[in-house]
Amino acid sequence: MAGASRREYLGLVRTLFACGRFALVVLAPLTGCGTADTGADRPPRQHPDTGDTGADPDPVPASQDVISTDLHLDLKSLKGHAVVTVVTAGDADAIHLKVGDLVISTVKLDGADAEYTVIDDRIKVPAAAGSHELDVNYSFSAHEEWAGWMPKEGLTFDWPYFCGNLFPCNPDTADGLTFTFDVTGYADEMTAVYPTEIAAEAPPYMLAVAVADFTETDLGTTTAGTDVSLWTLPGGLDNGLQGTKNLVAGFDFLEQTYGPYSFGDHVGTVEAAWSDLGGMEHHPYWHSSTESMRSEEVHIHEAAHGWYGDGVRLECWEDLTLSEGTTSYIAGRALAESGGPDLFETYIEELDYLCADGSPANTIAMPTTCGAIDILEDPLWSMVPYMKGACFYEDVSHVIGTEALDLILADFYQQHVGGAARMGDMVEFIRAEVPAEQMAAYDDAVKVWLEDLACPSDYAERCTAG
Ligand SMILES: [Zn+2]
Known part of the structure; x- marks a missing residue:
């Protein structure tokens, strides 16, 4: 690929990762064609070792709230111990958690041996409505794909909804929880990097260890x-x-x-x-x-992502732009204010690909459904939430001012941190602060970046920082 222009290289990489998937690439070390940064989160993967999907046909009851999980993983014996605090309400008669491919050995409910059933990747423990402590001992499996403990890489990875392969959980991002965490079973000369405590509510996929x-x-x-x-x-x-x-x-x-x-x-x-x-x-x-x-x-x-995606969680996977778009925007703001590179130049180059006539990667950034898609199989799992999302905010900053938008993003974060929200909530939250004389321009930004399939013809100008 020596000598390839950046654009050709981007296209080539995307071709290599065909089937509508995308690669998030760092160009400089591979091509020597500059210091531009590109890409953020990992490329999507297939998960052939579980049959799980994001559009859960039988989700855990909405009347159930996982509060916290105290987790111990031993990486040598592949044994786990989780104490899960769950509150059930209304007419609930059981606790439901995903247990992926865990092999359950003991289950106690509020200190007493519990009757339970495991059907497919789910455990059901009969329990009256109220606050409960579920104590589970189990074995977990090593994974080669991105769905749990990966011994070859020495790390865990369970985004978007494979937490059940590590500990009993509700993978629904709307149901955040706190953690205490302990990892054993690795060589003395190695370091295990993990948080011993996460005291604010986090999405279930946030917890990880690397050894x-x-x-x-x-x-x-x-x-x-x-x-x-x-x-x-x-x-x-x-x-x-x-x-x-x-x-x-x-x-x-x-x-x-x-x-x-x-x-x-x-x-x-x-x-x-x-x-x-x-x-x-x-x-x-x-x-x-x-x-x-x-x-x-x-x-x-x-x-x-500590602010958006993790701090403020997604109500449903259709809200991916609230995580990736907002994060891409505030990351661009942070580097611009810190003397770093202009990320919006990179974002525009991504749009050159996404917005090209007939681009297979383009899609609508803000779907209107909630809980209806499998994010790993849906067209939304693309660069669209990142780039159209970031450019929506940049465009809005041109309308109402960068500092005004920063204040709105701060207010939204501070009102929703520890909770879940929808991208549509953000759109309305901003709208409430837009002066009447700028409302038409704001509505246009919402339409062209979030609601329409086609990109605006002047996308580069509208996404240029400043
Ligand atoms: Zn991200």
Whole structure:
């Protein structure tokens, strides 16, 4: 691919990852064609080892709320122990949790041996309405695909809804929970990077552990007192330092602009031995692939998910733009204010592909259904939520002003952190602050970026930062 232009390379990569899937790429190390950053989260994968789908035909009852999970995983014996606090209400007569391919050994309900049934990937424990503590001992399986504990890579990955392969859970992102976490069963010379406690409600897929011969580097402390670290694999420090040179300043901007971070006072990037490009919002210690460690975008993007995606969760997978679009926008703001590269230039190049006539990757960024799609199989799992989403906000900032939009995004975050929301809620929340004389321009931005399939013809101008 030497000598290929960036555009050709992007197209080529996408061709290689055909079937409507996309690759999130970091160009510089592969092509030598510049320092541009591109891409954020991981490429989508098939999950052939489970039959799970996002559009659950038999979701756990809405009257059930998982409050917290105290989890212990032993990576040597592959044994797990989870104590799940669940509140059921109304006419509930049982607790329902996903248990994926776990092999259950004991179940106690409120301290007493429980009768339970496991059907397919779900456990049902009869229980009257009220608050309960479910204590489960089990074995979990190693996975080669992205659906649980991956011993080859030394890390867990359960986005979007494979938490049941690690611990009994409700994978519904609307049902956030807190965690305490403990990991054993790894060699003394290795480091396991994981949060021992997540005290604010998080989506079920956020929890992760990575085990490797890590070197931790202290990058600095933000104004709010958050310590920022970098964990690199042997040989990875130079790339990691390159990609994080504006990370502390960027994280500081996010805290100062949008509101206090909710997942603790120590954060950072963990180099993940993925075979692919991208990163994952495993707060407070988010993951970045080795190939993406030079990318300033990937570090700040995963960090920014602490505000949107993790801090404010998705009501349903159709709201992916609330996570990826908002995160891409505020990541762009954070780097722009920290002396980093202009991410919107990269976003426009993505749009050059998405918005081309007949592009197979284009889709509508804000579907109107809720809970009706399997995100891994739906066209929405594309760059559209990222790029049309980010450009929607950039366009709106041209209408009402960047600082005004920052204040709105801060208010929305602070009102919804720890809870779930819809992209449509954000659209209406902004609308309430738009002056009457700008309303037509705002409505047009909503239409062309979020509701229409076709991109606006002047997409590049409307998504240019400034
Ligand atoms: Zn993301």
